[in-house]
Amino acid sequence: MELLVLDGNSILNRAFYGIKLLTTKEGLYTNGIYGFMTVLQKLEKEVQPDATAIAFDLNAPTFRHKRYAGYKANRHGMPEELAQQLPNLKKLLTLLGYRLVTCEGYEADDILGTLGAACTRRKDTCVIATGDRDSLQLVGPYVSVRLARTKYGQPQVTLYDEQRVMEEFGVTPPEMIEIKALQGDSSDCIPGVRGIGPKGAGQLIQQYHSIDYIYDHLKELDIRESMRQKLENGRESAYLSRELGTIRTDVPVGTDIQGYVRGPVQKQEATDLMRRLEFFKMLESLDLGDTVEQSNPAEADTAVALVLHPDIEQLCSKLKADGHLYLAGIFEGRSLQRLSVVHKQAVFLLESPQEWDRVFALHLPCCTFDSKLLYLAVESSGAELLVETDALLAAYLLNPTAKSYSYAHLCQEYGIPLPSSVTPKGLQPQDLMRMDTLSACGQWQSLPQLCSVLEKNISEANQTTLLQNIEQPLARILAHMEQAGFAVDAKRIAAYGDVLAQKADALQKQIWEEVGYEFNLNSPKQLGEALFVKLGLPHGKKTKSGWSTSAAVLENLRYDNPVVELVLQYRTVSKLKSTYCDGLLKVIAPDERIHSSFNQTETRTGRISSTEPNLQNIPVRTDIGRELRRFFVAKPGCVLIDADYSQIELRVLAHTANDKNMIDAFRSGEDIHRATAAQVFHMPEEMVTPLMRSRAKAVNFGIVYGIGAFSLSKQLHITRQEADAYIRDYLQHYSGINDYMQRMVEEAKQKGYAETIFGRRRYLPELKSSNFNLRSFGERVARNMPIQGAAADIIKIAMIHVENRLHREGLSSQLILQVHDELIVEAPEAEAETAKALLQEEMENAAQLSVPLVADAKIGKTWYEAKA
Template sequence: MKLLVLDGNSILNRAFYGIKLLTTKDGLYTNGIYGFLTMLQKLEGEVQPDAVAIAFDLKAPTFRHKRYAGYKSNRHGMPEELAQQLPNLKELLTLLGYRLVTCEGYEADDILGTLGRACTEHRDTCVIATGDRDSLQLVGPYVSVRLATTKYGQPQVTLYDETRIREDYGVTPREMIEIKALQGDSSDCIPGVRGIGPKGAGDLIQKYHSIDYLYAHLDELDIRENLRQKLRDGKESAYLSQELGTICTTAPIDDDPAHYVKAPAKQAEAAALMRRLEFFKLLEKMDWGSVPAPAAETAEETPAAVHLYLHPDIDALCAALQKDGSICLLGDFSGRELQRLSVAQGGNAYLLEDPAAWKRVFALSLPCFTYDSKPLFAAAAAAGAQLNLAQDALLAAYLLNATASGYDYARLCQEYGVPLAEDVSMENVQPEDLLRADTLSGCARVCALPQLCKTLAAKIEDSGETPLLRDIEQPLARVLSHMEQTGFAVDRAGIAAYGTKLEQQVQAFQKEIWEQTGYEFNLNSPKQLGEALFDKLGLPHGKKTKSGWSTSAAVLENLRYDHPVVEMILQYRTVSKLKSTYCDGLLKVIAPDGRIHSSFNQTETRTGRISSTEPNLQNIPVRTDLGRELRRFFVAKPGCVLIDADYSQIELRVLAHVANDQNMIAAFQSGADIHRTTAAQVFHMPEEMVTPLMRSRAKAVNFGIVYGIGAFSLSKQLHIARQEADSYIKDYLQHYSGINDYMQRVVAEAKEKGYAETMFGRRRYLPELSSSNFNLRSFGERVARNMPIQGAAADIIKIAMIHVEDRLQKEGLAARLILQVHDELIVEAPEAEAETAAVLLQEEMEHAVALAVPLTADAKSGKTWYEAKA
C-alpha cells in the first residue's frame, strides 16, 4: 500500500504566501485553499497513492511547549486572511472524501512521523508532503519526503530520499536531528549551542555523527579550543534542542494506513462549496461543472436528460413560443456571422441552422432571454427584425461581479448552481448529423438558460441593480451592436503612406543610435540594448535583472538627460510602435467595405467603462503630434462629415455633485475655468495672477484627487518636493472641504457595505478594505474613493449614447453613432444633416442626467477625425 501524508498547516502556509491574495466577490479569501488544492492534485497525480491522510495542528499546547516555555514563543497568530480560509479548507477536504488527522498535545509533524513509522513496520510506502525541512529526519527505506513550495502561483515539489539527503547535507536522515541540536532553529525558538551555525553544526555531525559522541569524547576531539568551549557551555541546550527537534513517532492516533483510503466524495455539497469559493476552473478540471446543486439551493432543476431537435417543425415551434409569451435562445457565431440558434421550449432544445427559420423566430418579437445579446441584435437586424431583449445573462453576471476573471456560460451555470444536462438525446437525426453529434450536443445547454436568467434576475433585484441592467446596460448592447456593424471609414492609402514615412524615421533613428554607440546591434533586444547603454557607454543608474540590464521605459526616462542617445531610443520606440501597432495593425483589419469594425466590450473593465478591441480604437495615441496624425486617416464616407463631441471635465463634475461641495459647484455653475479657480484658491492669489504653471499644477491636483493621488505620486508627476505636493493637497482639501468629507465618508461606507457604488447603483466589491495588509487596504481605499466617480462618468456616457441613438432614429436621420472613446462620441452624418446632428449630439450629451452642476459638451465637425477634433 502507498500512503500519502500531508502536513496541512505547512502546505496551506506555503500556498497562502506563494499566491497573490484572492477573494470571492463576497470577500471570502481563497488563495490558500486554491493553492492547497492544486498542490494536492499535483501530489496525487505524481504519487498515485492508495490512501491519503492530511494532518493539522491544534491550538492546544504540545508536549514541547510543556517541556520548554520558549518553544515557538516568537510565533504570531495566523493573519486574518489565512485564518478565515482554514475552516473552509477543512470542510472541503472532508466533503471530497479525505480523512483529516489531529492529535491534542502533538503537532502535525508527529502525526507524519507516526504514520511514517507505521508504514515502515508494515513495509508499506509512505510519501510525506510538507513545506518544512524538519520532516527530512523521517526519510528511510519506506519513507520519502516531497518538499512542497509555491513559486509564481504554481506548485513546486522536490523529492527527498536517503540518497538526496546524503548529497545535499552529507549526513543520514536521522543525523539531521543532531545538526539541529547544535545549530538550533530560530523559527521554532530552539536554542541550539550558542555560537554554532549551520556550517559548523553540519561539519561536526558529518565527522562525528551525534552529539552523544561529541560529549563523550569532548576533550579528545580534533577541534579548535573556542569551539570546544562553546560545546562545553552549551551541553544542556544541545540536549534540550535535540529533544525538541526530534519528531515523535508514537502519537496516539489511528496508524493503520488502510483506514485512510478516501471515502466517496459528496459531490453535490463539495461542488456547491467550490462554487461559493468561485473555483470554477478546478470544477472544470475535475469534470464537476455539471454536478447539480443540493436540493435546498435551487427550487427547480434543469432536466437531467434533454431532447435536442435538430430539424424541428418551425411552425409548431413558433406556435408554442407564441403561446409561452417569451423566448430563451442562444446564438452560435463565427466571428460576427450567426451559424445556428438554440431555442429552449418545454424543457427541450431546438437547433435552427436555416436563416429562414431564424427570421421566423426573430419576427415573433417576443421578450427574449439570452446570453450575450450584442451579436444577436445584429443577427435580428440582418433578418429584418428587432430583438426584444428581456434579459441578458452575461450583462447581469457582470453587474453582480465586475471583478470576475470571466463570464463564460458554463462558469455562470456553475457559479449560480444551475446544472447543465448530462444526457442529451437527439431527435430528427439525419445521417449527416451523426458526424457532428458531439458538437451539436452543446446546443442543449440552452435548456439551463431559463433557470440561470431567473436566478440572476433575483440577485440583480436584491442588489438594487435592476434599473442599471434594464435602462443602461441592455439598451447599450443594442447601440454597440449597431456601432460595430456600421464601423469607421478609413483612408487605406493614407495609412500605408504614413507607415512608409514612419519606417523611414525608424531607420534614421536606428542609424543615428548605432553611430552614437559605435556599433550595430538589435535595438529591439533588451539584452543587447542594455549592453550598449551600460557596458559600452557606461551610463549611470543601471538596474540589473536576471536576464541582464533593464531597459524599461521608467529606466530610460531617468536617463533621458544623461546621454543624447537615450532620447533617440525613446523616439525610436515611439515611432516603431506607431508603425507596427497602428499603421501595420490598422491595415490588417480594414474590412472589404473600407471601414474598420472594432468590437466594443461591456464586461471588460471594473469601473463600467466600455473597452474596444480588434482594433482598440480607444487607444489611438493623442499625446504626441505623430500619434495625432493617425486621426487624419479616419474619415467620413463621401457626402458625409464627422461630428465629434466630448464632455468637459466630466469626472470633476460628478465629484462636485456626489460630494455636494458648494465651492466646486459654484465654480462650475459660474462657467469659470475650474483649474484656474482651483489654482487661485490653493496658491492664495487672484485668478488674474495665476500663471500657466500654477494652473497646470492645480489641474494635476484636480484630476489626481479623483484617482486618490497621494503626495508621493503628485511630487513625482509635478517634479516637486514631496512636502510641497503634500501642501497642495492639504490646501485643496481645506478649500474643497465637501470633497474632503466625501473622501472619508465614501471609504467608511464601503468598509461597512463591502463595496463601493455609483450614483446609478453600479457596484464594485472591495474585500481589500478588510485586509490586514497595509498596501492592499490602501488600494481598496483608493478604489472606494474613485470608483463612484469613474463609474458614474462611464454610466453617463452610456446613457448619452442610448439617447443619441434613439433620437437619431426617432427623428428619421441617416446620421449614425460610430465611435465612443472614453468621454467622446463621434457621429457620421450626411452633410445635409450635419448641423441638426451636431445640435442633437450636444443636447443629448448635456442632458443625459441632471447633476448639481451643468454637463457641457462642445460638438465640432470635419471630414476627418483630426479635423473634427481640432
C-alpha cells in the same frame, strides 16, 4: 499500499504567501485554500495513492513548548486573512472525503513521522508532502518527501528520496537532525550551538555523523580550538535542540492505511461550499456531477431533448402561444452559426438564416445570453430583438470583478444544473459527424432557470433600471457600431509606417554612435549593458536577467544622458510602427473599414473597452501619435462629428460631493483648473501661470483617482512636502470633496461595496483586510469608483439617447466609435450640422446634475480634423 500524508498547516501557509490575496464578492479570503487544493490535486495526480491523510496542528501547546519555553516564541499569530481560511479548508476537505488528523500535545510533523514509521514497519510506501525541510529526516527506504510550495500562483513539488538528500546535503536523512542540533533553527527559536552556522554544522556532521560522537570524542576531534570551545559551551543546548527538532514517531493516532482511504464525497455540500468560495474552474475539474438539489422531485431529471431540424412553423406557433422566447446563439466571431430556442424541456436547434428570421419576426420579449451578438444576427433580417434579460450583462452587474462570465461558470455560481444527458431528436445521417458540437447546444436548456435567478438577484440589488435602461439597450448600440466600423485610408497608413521605419532606423544609428558600438536595441539585456556598463549611467536597477530598462527606469534617467531620450523616442516610434501602422493594416476588412469589438463586461468601473483592435488606445499625447488620427476618415459624401465631454469626472465629483465652491465654479463657467490654481497658490486668477494651472489640473484629476502626495510629487517633479501642501490646500478649499472622500470610505465599509448614482456597484472586500496596502487600495477605490463609474454610466446613456434620436428623426447619421468621454458620429454632409447639434444636445442632457454637462462638438473629414 501507498499512503500520501500532507502537512496541512505547512502547505496552507506557503500557498497563502505564494498567491496574492484573493477574495470572493462577499469578502471571504480564498488564496490559501485555492493554493492548497491545487497542490493536493497535483500530488494525487502524480502519486495516485491508495489513501490520503492530512495532518493539522492544534492551537494548543505541544510537548516542545513544555520542554522549552522559548520554542517558537518569535512566531506571530496567523494573519487574520489566513486564519479565516483554515475552517473553510478543513470543512471542504472533510466534505470531499479526506481524513483529517490532529493530536493534542503534538505537531503535524509528528503525525507525519508516526504514519511514515508505521508504513516502514509494514513495508508500505509513504509519501510525505510538506513545505518544511525538517521532514527530510524522515526519508527512508519506504518513505519519500515531496517539498511542496506555491510560486507565482502555481504548485511546485520537489521529490526527495535518500539519494537526493545525500547529494544535496552530504548526509543521510537521519543526520539532518544532527545538523539542526548544532546550527539551530531561528524560525522555530531552536537555539543550536552559539557561533556555529549551517556551513560549520554541515561539515561537522558530514565528518562525524552525530553529536553523540562529537561530544564523546570532543577532545580528540581534529578541529580548531575555538570551535571546540563553542561546542563545549553549547553541549546542553545542542542536546536540547536535537530533542526539539526530532520528529516523533509514536503519536497516538490511527496508523492503519485503511482508515485513511478516501470516504464518500458529500457532493451537494461540497459543491455549495466551492460555489461560495467561487472555485468554479476547480469545481469542474473535481467532476462532482450534477449536485443541485431540486425542490420538485419531478425536476430532478436533467436530461434534455435536443431537437434537430424541427418543423419551424409548428415551433413558431408554440412560441407565439407562450408569448416569450429563450434564445442563445452559437457564434464564430460575429457570425451566428446556430440558434438554440429553449421551449419546455427541449432545445430546438435552428441552423438556417431563414429559420432564425422566422423566430425573430415573432417580435416576442426574450431572455438570452450575450444579446450584442444576437443583435448582430438580427441586423441583417431587419427584425427587432426585444431583450427582457441578458444573463451575461446581469451577471456582470452583480459581480463586476469576476474572472469569468461563461455560461457554464454562471450556472455553477448560481446553482443551476446543466443537463446530465442530451438526447438528439430528428437526427439525420449528416449529423453524426458533429454530435459533440451539437450536444453542447443542449446546455442552453438551463437558460430559463439562470435568467430567473439573475432577475431575482438584480431586483434585490436595486439594479433592474441599470440593467434594463442602460446596459441592455447599450448592447444594441454596440452591435450597430461594430457592424458599421470606421473607414480608414490604408495607403496612407502604409506610407506613414514607412516614414516611421525610416525614423526608427535614424534613431537607432544615432544611439549606436552615442554608445560607440552596434547592439540590439530591442534586447533589454543588451540595452542595459550599453546604458549602465558602457555609459555608466547612475541608479541602474539590476534584476536576475540583467539591468532593468523599463519605461519607469528610463524616465528617471531622461536628463542624465542624451542617449536615454533617443531610446525613449526609438521605442515610441517603433511601437507606433508595429502596433498601430502594421497592426491596423492587418485588420482592415474588405469594406475598407475597421470593425472593432466593444466589450461591456471587461472593466470594473463600467467603462466600455475596445479590442481587435483597441481603437480607444490610439495615441494622443504626442504629435507623432496624433498623426494616426489623420488616417481614420469619413466615407465619401460624409463627415465625422466628434463630441467630447468637458471634465465630466470633475463635474460628477462636484455633484456627488455637493461641494458648493466647485459647483459654483462650474455653474459660472469658470476655468475649473485656473480657479483651483488660484485657491491652491493663494493668488488672483489673472496671475495664475500656465504651469500653476497645469499643476492644479493634475491635483483636480488626481483627487478623482485617489492620488497621494508621493504619486503627485513624482508626476509634477516636485517635493513630497509641496505635493502634500497642494492636496491639503485643495481639500481645505473644496471641503465638500474632503467630506465626500471620508463618507464614501465609511459607507463602502458598512455596505461592502462602492456605488454610483445610477446603482452600479463594485464590491470591496479589501476594506476588511488587515494588510495596509490592500486596505488602502480598497479605500482609494471606494473614493473614485462612484465618480468613474457614474461618468461611464453617463456616456452610455448619451450613446443610447443619440442613437435613438438619430433613428427617430430619420437621419442616416450613425454612431461609430466611443472613446472614454468622446463620441464620434459619421454623418452625410447634408445632415452634418443637424447631427452635430443633436449629438451635443443629447450628451449634455444625458443626466441631470447640480452642474451643467458640457460637450464640445466639431466636424471634420478625418478624426484628426474633427478632434482638432
